[in-house]
Amino acid sequence: MIKVVLFDMDGTLVPMDQDVFTRQYFTALGAHAAKYGYQPRAVVSAVAQGATDMVENDGKKLNNDVFWAAFFKAFPDRDRSEEKIFDEFYETSFDGLKSVAQVNPDAKAVVERLAAKSGLRLVLASNPVFPRIAQERRVRWAGIEPSVFCHVTSYENSHYCKPNPAYFTEIAEVINARPDECLMIGNDAVEDGAAIAAGFKFFLLTDGLLHGDGFDLNAVPHGGYIELNAYLDELGL
Numbered sequence: 001m002i003k004v005v006l007f008d009m010d011g012t013l014v015p016m017d018q019d020v021f022t023r024q025y026f027t028a029l030g031a032h033a034a035k036y037g038y039q040p041r042a043v044v045s046a047v048a049q050g051a052t053d054m055v056e057n058d059g060k061k062l063n064n065d066v067f068w069a070a071f072f073k074a075f076p077d078r079d080r081s082e083e084k085i086f087d088e089f090y091e092t093s094f095d096g097l098k099s100v101a102q103v104n105p106d107a108k109a110v111v112e113r114l115a116a117k118s119g120l121r122l123v124l125a126s127n128p129v130f131p132r133i134a135q136e137r138r139v140r141w142a143g144i145e146p147s148v149f150c151h152v153t154s155y156e157n158s159h160y161c162k163p164n165p166a167y168f169t170e171i172a173e174v175i176n177a178r179p180d181e182c183l184m185i186g187n188d189a190v191e192d193g194a195a196i197a198a199g200f201k202f203f204l205l206t207d208g209l210l211h212g213d214g215f216d217l218n219a220v221p222h223g224g225y226i227e228l229n230a231y232l233d234e235l236g237l
Contacts (some may be wrong), residue, residue, distance in 0.1 A: 002201065002235050004177045005114050006168075008186030009126035009135070011208040013111065014142045015102040024097050032089040036082070038075070046074035051129050055161045059170075063128050063155035090133045101141040106225035108143050110232075115148040117237060123171060124149040125184065127191065128158035151175050162191035168198035183235070185228065189215040196220070203231055 007013050010021075029047065030040030050067035057066050068080050114120055124146065126135055132154035136146040146152055151174060153167075160167040172179050179199030186192025186204070190211040195202050204222040206212070221231045 001181065002183045002237060003119065003181040004121045004123060004172075004175065004183070005237070006123040006125040006171065006182060006184045006195070006200070007111065008184075008188065008192050008205075009124060009139060009142075011187040011210060012185060012192075012205055013104070013107045013124075013144060014138055015104050015107075015208060016100050021097060021100045024100060028093055028096060029086075029089055032093055033085065036085050042074060046071045049074070054129050054155065055127075057160055057164075059159040059166060061159070063158050063161065064131070067129075067155055087131070087133070090131060090137065094134060094137055098141045101138070103141075103143050104225075110225060110228060111144050111148060113229075114232070114237060120237065121150040121175065121177075122148055123175065124152040125168075125171060125186075125192075126153060127162045128153040128155050128167075129161060130155060132156055162188075163194040165194045165197035168195045168200055172198070172200075193220070203228055 010016060010018060026044045026047070030043050033043045034040050050070040053066050053070045054063045057063055068083065072078055072080065111122065114122055124135060124139060126138070130138075132152060135152050135154050139146050151171065153171065157174070158167065158170065160170055168182075168184065169179070172182060180201075182195070183201040183203065184192055184195035187206070187208045188210040189204055193202055193204065193215070202220050204217065204220050205224070205228060206217070206222050207224045221227075
């Protein structure tokens, strides 16, 4: 019996051109950091390295500790007391990227359908390479309130990233759920599909499919939101 439904965000709940978002994100972040004496290109490089290190995190440290260790290695004359500069970016400028995102009424409707189901818990399982404030702001771009989720993965509360199956195992442990009680919904066959190795059920959303080459679609339930709703019906959700 499914008791927890996890949603990927980018491409699943929040359709967007990831390349456009990344370019605009780095431009805006670099411009913000420049006001405090940072060289924008160096910031972009350091953030990219921090993201790489988080994806490779072996679980010994929280993702945010891994990120900032990489970031300030590039700026040895600065330290983590300056994290507040970047917190300010997410509080003031990050929403300026909202125009990159699209609102998918079908995605919002599925979340609302499941949120209304008594006893069912929802998790926002977006790759935890951003702080929680950024995760929450991004899901609001899709017209979805983060309060409907019992858990939101972010770099402050996660020791792993997709596609490491341990990312999903950690979620199950944190929310006190068995893997076989969990259903992951996402559009990335590799990153979201790693939930299978953790013992989760998985629905592959083929709208905006990523990394589908070589993946056996017939091995998992898949399709667009029409097929997803039919699958949820089969599960009694």
